[in-house]
Amino acid sequence: MLNTSELLERLNKDFDGSLALTEDSQAVSVNKVEIIKLLQLLKEKHGFEMLLDITSAEYNDRLEVVYHLMNLENAGVLRVKTGLSKQSPSVASSIPVWKAADVMEREIFDLMGIVFEGHGNLKRILCPEDFEGHPLRKDFKPDIIERF
Amino acid sequence: MSMNNDSFETQEFKLNLGPQHPSTHGVYQAVLTINGEYVSEAENVIGYLHRGIEKMCESRTYTKIIPYTSRLDYLASMLNNHGYVGAVEKLMGVEVPERAEYIRVIMCELQRIASHLVMVASMALDFNAFTAWMYAFADRERILDLFEMACGSRLTVSYMRIGGLSRDLPEEFMPALKKLLKELPGRIKDFDNLVSGNEIFTGRSKNICPIDAKKAIDYGFTGPNLRASGVQFDLRKASPYSIYDRFDFEIPVLHNGDCFDRYYIRMLEMYQSLRILEQAVESIPEGPVMAKVPKVIKPPKGEIYHQIEGSKGLLGYYIISDGSTKPSRVHIHGPSFVNIGVIPEIARGITIQDFVSLLASLDIVLGEIDR
Numbered sequence: 001m002l003n004t005s006e007l008l009e010r011l012n013k014d015f016d017g018s019l020a021l022t023e024d025s026q027a028v029s030v031n032k033v034e035i036i037k038l039l040q041l042l043k044e045k046h047g048f049e050m051l052l053d054i055t056s057a058e059y060n061d062r063l064e065v066v067y068h069l070m071n072l073e074n075a076g077v078l079r080v081k082t083g084l085s086k087q088s089p090s091v092a093s094s095i096p097v098w099k100a101a102d103v104m105e106r107e108i109f110d111l112m113g114i115v116f117e118g119h120g121n122l123k124r125i126l127c128p129e130d131f132e133g134h135p136l137r138k139d140f141k142p143d144i145i146e147r148f
Numbered sequence: 149m150s151m152n153n154d155s156f157e158t159q160e161f162k163l164n165l166g167p168q169h170p171s172t173h174g175v176y177q178a179v180l181t182i183n184g185e186y187v188s189e190a191e192n193v194i195g196y197l198h199r200g201i202e203k204m205c206e207s208r209t210y211t212k213i214i215p216y217t218s219r220l221d222y223l224a225s226m227l228n229n230h231g232y233v234g235a236v237e238k239l240m241g242v243e244v245p246e247r248a249e250y251i252r253v254i255m256c257e258l259q260r261i262a263s264h265l266v267m268v269a270s271m272a273l274d275f276n277a278f279t280a281w282m283y284a285f286a287d288r289e290r291i292l293d294l295f296e297m298a299c300g301s302r303l304t305v306s307y308m309r310i311g312g313l314s315r316d317l318p319e320e321f322m323p324a325l326k327k328l329l330k331e332l333p334g335r336i337k338d339f340d341n342l343v344s345g346n347e348i349f350t351g352r353s354k355n356i357c358p359i360d361a362k363k364a365i366d367y368g369f370t371g372p373n374l375r376a377s378g379v380q381f382d383l384r385k386a387s388p389y390s391i392y393d394r395f396d397f398e399i400p401v402l403h404n405g406d407c408f409d410r411y412y413i414r415m416l417e418m419y420q421s422l423r424i425l426e427q428a429v430e431s432i433p434e435g436p437v438m439a440k441v442p443k444v445i446k447p448p449k450g451e452i453y454h455q456i457e458g459s460k461g462l463l464g465y466y467i468i469s470d471g472s473t474k475p476s477r478v479h480i481h482g483p484s485f486v487n488i489g490v491i492p493e494i495a496r497g498i499t500i501q502d503f504v505s506l507l508a509s510l511d512i513v514l515g516e517i518d519r
Contacts, residue, residue, distance in 0.1 A: 024450055051368050052455070053481040057468055066466070068453055068481075072365070072379065075387035077453060100368030103489040111202075126195040126518060135203055 004028065007046070007078065014041055027066075027079035032091045035082045039067065039097050047071045048078060051098040054105060056112040058138055063089050063114060090115040111136040158184050167196050171274050171504045174514030178491070180503065187503055190495035192488050197518040205478035210236055210310060210445040213478065218304040220480060221516040223266050224459045226259035226295075229308040234389065235454035235465040236310045239447040247435040248312040249391045254325070254428050255298070255307065257421040261332070262291045263459035264372075264414040264421075271411050271508040272343050275352050280343050287335050290328055297321055310445055312438035322429070329425055336418055344412060353407040357494050357506045360405055368486040371461030373510060376413040377405035383457040394431075395424045407509035414511075446473055460484050460511055482516030 004026055011019060017034035021027070030038050042048040048069035057064050067080040084091060093116040094101040105116040106125040113134035116122055124131060133140055166177035175196035181189040201220065205213050217232040218225035230252055237244060244252075269284035292302040298317055299307040307314055343349055359369075364377040374381060380401040384392040400416035402409040449471040455464040461483025468477040487510050495503055 026451075050365055050370075052370075052462065053453075053464055053466065053479070055466055055479040055481075057477045057479075068464070068466070072381050072386075075381075075383060077455070079453060098368065099366045099493075100486055100489060103485060107485075124195075126198040128195070135200060 004078070011038075011041070011046070014045060022081060027081050029081045029083070032065075032082045032084060035065075035067075035080070036092050036094060036097065038080065039069075039094055042069055042078070042080070043097055047073060051094070051100045051104075052077065054094070054101060054108065056108045056114055056136070058086075058112070058136070062086065063112065065091055065108065065114060067094075084114065088115070089113065090117055092117050093119040095119060110134070113137065160188060165500075165503070167193075171507070173270060173507065173512055176488075176507075176512065176514055176517070178495075178503070178507075180495075180500070182500065185499050187495050187498055187500060190492055190503065192491055194488070194514070194517050197514045199519065201519045202478055202480065205475060207474060209473045210447070210475065213475075214308070214310075215304070215306045217480075218306050219515060220482065220519060221263075221458065221460065221463070221484070221513045222304055223513055224259050224263040225304050226255045226307065227263075227456065227458045227463065229306060230256050230390070231454065231456040231458065231463045231465050233308045233310050234456060235452055235467050236445070236447060238454055239450060239452045239467060239469060240310070240441075240445070242311050242439050242441055244312055244439055245436050246391075246433050247316075248437040248439075250428055250432040251313060251317060251437065252308060253391060253395075254425060254432070255295070257424050257428070258291050258294060260421050260459045261418050262288045264418050265291075267414055267508075267511045268339070268343070268411060271353075271505075272349065274504055274508045275349055277343060277346070277349065280339060283335070283339050283342070287332060287339075290332075294321065294325060294328065297324065309438065311441035312436070316437045325425075325429060329422065329429065333419070333422055336415070336422075340415055344415065350408060352501065352505050353411060353509065355404070356407045356502050357498060357509075358404055358406040359490065359494065363490070364405065367490045369461065369490070370483055370486075371458065372413045372417060373410055373461065373487060375400065376402045376409040378403045383455065383462060389454075389456060392424075395427050397421075397423045407505045410509040410511070444473060446471065455481070458483060460513065460516070461487065463516075480516075480519055482519065484510075484512040484514075484516045488512060488517065 020029050022029050048071050050070045052068040052070045055066050062083045064081050064083050069078045093105055105119055108114050109122050110124040110126050160181055160183045163180045163182050165180055167175040177193040179191045180187050201216050217228045220228050265284045265288045269281040272280040295305055296302050299305050359377050361378040364374050380399050382399040385399055397420045402413050447469040451468040453466045455462045464481035466479040467475050470476040
């Protein structure tokens, strides 16, 4: 398994922003303005060539965007998290780093309502185009919508 | 047929391929902008099978989620189950008994063969090879008969439980499996001989839509599609989970990355799965099939990302537990969802029949894309 604290030490040498280990010491947490720089650094200098997954989660006081990266040499998986506020959450899009981010970011926008700046085609992908609301939020109430 | 023929006026128009279409492998829609016979733009429209599984998981207990996972990639439900129960077991620190691990590997490899049979048969069917489709599906029926013997259902099995299996195999399972393992290699070879060298099949799939290794990694490909593009990465060897480190098998890799390679890699993988099955059948021990887990499953607070080598790529489960009986968040990473991301770029400039070939070779299942 990946030794996250050792990786964090190596990262801190190249990265001039602020990184922290999460509470369970399994993920690296970073401020949202520096996330793209960190992802670029992880891809180019530390061998995390592949973007496995981008997803989102809702907590009591914030939303989080969670990236999972994989190193193809040793199959190590790294989790990178960034916290966003619940009012108008937005973060930069990571399409310039990996093209795989395109469909994943559209899904997060559709289901959780997080806006990815610079995406270029940020429209709903799973729900119908005229759907209102973001289903994965905890306060989403599915009403019966008159469609016809 | 020249595109710049001055006396022949052409006009671009938009054509819907799907969602109702015999060649789209499910309810998938592609909005194609066509100039003559050539596609100038392709846009994916999905969501017709969106059932809100991730949201439903937040209000169900951990065991009740297992049938939902069977219905994600409905052609490979044993593999989906394995990924999910593996994730919860890792979160809880449960150790699965030996016999259950062996039975799980047997079921997963049988399911992998069944899933690949559907892909090669459907690709042949898209090129009008009806007999080849029938041959492959007849073999798949025999595998589904084994599943029915073990757990009562053919397609959406919910055989695995957190800590082991729901029940042990019946007595007639092993003899039937051994009989199948004697006959299946010959049948797959027959299919291979019929289809792989056929002029029409190779004409419609060789050198069509090649994807090189760099593009495949950039688009997040995993599984057979990545191995057909030259990257020899298989999670069962790179970071073995369950008991895959005890078996001797190879990882095939092909280098052209065209539609034919994406088809042929699945034929090669079926032979390797048969090897694993023979070894598992030989060394399966006796014993219990369920670990001692509490009746009410309450994993400790935490989160986990667990992935397995599914039949279409790396299937990942991200589970966040808040210490209660229901998960706080379940996210399923379906490989087919990532695979369709490549279509808008690759489909530029190909003909409509090549588009059908591309879609068949990517092996998408809408249950996994839309969840």
